Amino acid sequence: MTLSSPYVLKETSVTWVMTQVCLALLPGIAVYTWVIGPAILIQLALASLAALAGEAAMLKIRGKPLNLFLTDGSALLTGWLIALTFPPLSPWWLIVVGTLFAIVVAKQLYGGLGQNPFNPAMIAFAASIVSFPALMSQWPSQDMHLGLVEHLRIVFGLSPHLDSLTAATPLDALKTGLKLGEEAGASVAGLLANAQTFGHVGGRGWEWITLAYLIGGLWLCLRRIITWHVPASFLAAVVVLSGALWLYDPREFANPLFHLFSGGVMLGAFFIATDPVTCASTPRGKLIFGAGCGLLAYVIRVFGGYPDGVAFAVLFLNICAPLISLLTQPPVFGAKGRN
Amino acid sequence: MFQLFKFNGGVKPPGNKAQSVGQPSATAPLPARLVVPLHQNIGGTPRPVVKAGDRVLKGQLIGEADGWISAAVHAPTSGMVRDIGAYVQPHPSGLSAVSVVIEPDGREEWIERQPVDYRNLPTDAVQTAIRQAGIVGLGGAAFPTHGKTTPAKGVPMEELIINGGECEPYITCDDILMREQGEGIVRGTAIIRDLMQPKKVLIGIEDNKPEAIAAMRAAVAACGENFDVVAVPALYPAGSAKQLTRMLTGKEVPVGKRSTDIGTQCFNVGTVYAVWRALALGEPLIDRMITVTGNVEHPRNWRAPIGMPIADLLALGGPKADTDGVILGGPMMGFVAPDLTVSTVKATNCLIARSRTLFPPAPPEMPCIRCGECARACPQDLQPFEMYWFSRARNFGKTQEYHIFDCIECGCCSFVCPSRIPLVQYFRFAKSEIWAREGDKKAANSAKERFEYKKAREEREKAEKAEKLAKAAAAQAAKKAAEAAATGDSLPVTTPTADDAEAAKKAAIAAAMERAKAQRAAVQPRNTDALNADQQHAIDAVEARRLQAGLETPAADNENPSS
């Protein structure tokens, strides 16, 4: 029996919250599967298994109740986010190693649920892209239409023809295209006009996946699972910065729409930067946190050495989160009358 | 249209109010004995003015208010005083306090009831009459009502607020009172209005009580008053004085100040009704409306005498077989009665029979995921998860930096927490720890002061004694020398001079100081063993209090930052 009031509690639980976030990812996953192929489902399965196995092993070692924490859904969500950010045709061990690293090192070694200062999924991404840069940039080409069996063969290393099937991501293509075309006078507009790679706004096919993430994310906001602050300021920061530079020199810089709908911006704004554990905790803090993520992601993406900057931006802001929270404490009730 | 303001946060727990308002209130039959505690109010403990064996009349004074902030206690019925002694109180601590036990004689013989001509009496006379009638805040705070009726100096009284919010689930005693005694409430309100002279009078009622709102509007019209009966959105804790004031006036009572400092004051509907009965009918506060609900066959409101054992009150509702306890107050802020022998007090507004089905045990506690739900639900705009973190780490200074003493323990944060952390329990623990430490510090300080004072006095006395002795010795020597001189003895003698007396005094003082130093050294712990024992003792005391605060259940994890 509860010893002290309140004696009634709202129907909610960590499992419920995590399940809602996973549900909100389903539209994105569905479109992903439709556009890219079933490989993502294989990766999701691998990541889920690795996440749960890693979590179970660590809980066991740390002497924590297994059924309570394994069912909280947090490890599963981390696994899913890793699967959605890794290249879908990467070899099976890459995602397994990445996920285990996220769960064992970035989460459990810091004390498990609620104690990790960094977003585990982003740690996995950052660690992998630093360790295996080649593998982490092999994205499937849009023109291949392979079935589940082929995808299975590729992921499990049974099919050697990976190179011919992969292509640069739109972001990568843009960056390389700009670099190559510097002398030839290639412009962003010219490059983007190539619908083969860039589709309508943010990369052929990817723009639809991103749109599905946006829908899932808005649903989370409406259901108050996440607050609007982080996604709003994240996306606003990307739009403002990319918009300013685009207006300044549209030949050098892509338009805001392209930046919103390519790479990890949408997924990052709604699903990754909003991770409550590693985010700033106050409303104003969340606005700052989101804006910081957006600005940094854009800067790394456009001026940095990596094709996308969301992971590093989020990790950097994770470091700042406690300070941001501390400096943005809202006034308590009745504080206005205080002198 | 009346302009309403909002407060941040708040929750909507299921109301469960319909059950107990299905039928009108009834008067509870007299129990075999009444146990009336003397200290039912915030402030001074009333002094008993009867003794065992006395016969008392209904409404007779049995406890005299002690000090201005105190409220008299009266016999709820006529009968014999059987005992005056310590009885377990309806308080979560389960502590005992002095109570008057009355065995009713069933005759309900009143004292001579003398209405007070409050319209023609000066303010302080009316306030005294309210104090003599034993009226305290019946919304649960039990603050003596007369003590709230003086406006702050230099601040004009803007709004007098009558609180019919009653936001806690299950409780309907104010609802039924407003439906049945609207005129009494309005007339009581008018009495307070005359005392405080506010610009407006606002009666705030949650909009889930349309009958009460209609009844109050009718009563206001019938009495020819110009009070505003305002429906406020049903959002817990809208019935908390601070939040209701905010909703009705847009003003927030500054932390550490009283509501009169911003020109408002708030009284519960039951309280003003009691004021009216006391002054207009001459009936002191000896009974009140209590909701009996929860796991019972016949939920209902009872007008029950103060001091009625809750077992008797529960029996009136017909508890179902699986009832396993009683919650006093609402499910959000109430507490489980330490046992069923305790009796009701002026602050008791509701009795909820508990069962595992109605109030399932709390699911296991998970670590905080910093989701911020608690902060969004907090009507005081606090950061409960930060306070939780530091309470757990026993870093109480930090909890104070996060304004733990602004927490009204409304329970909203615990209610919404997905990790099922009993946050309020941690805050109660932290607050009691801070109080205990402050108390310890004060006690230690005064003990130390007493000791030092005593020591200083002893030393002064010793020094004086030494001085006297030295003087006497000097006088003796001088006498001898004089005698020797008189006899013509040429023996060289050391003539004691004033200097010598001074030296003796100094030596005596030095000796006394030396002794005192030795004493101090003896008193102070010199080895780490003693220090550890002390610390151990302190730690044990903390553990004991922690246990009392109900925190012994280990959390699902042991991520205690301090361990």
Ligand code: SF4
């Ligand atoms: S609601 Fe619970 S889990 Fe969420 S931040 Fe507050 S204490 Fe932590």
Ligand code: SF4
């Ligand atoms: S109990 Fe305290 S901290 Fe929790 S919601 Fe209420 S006022 Fe805020």
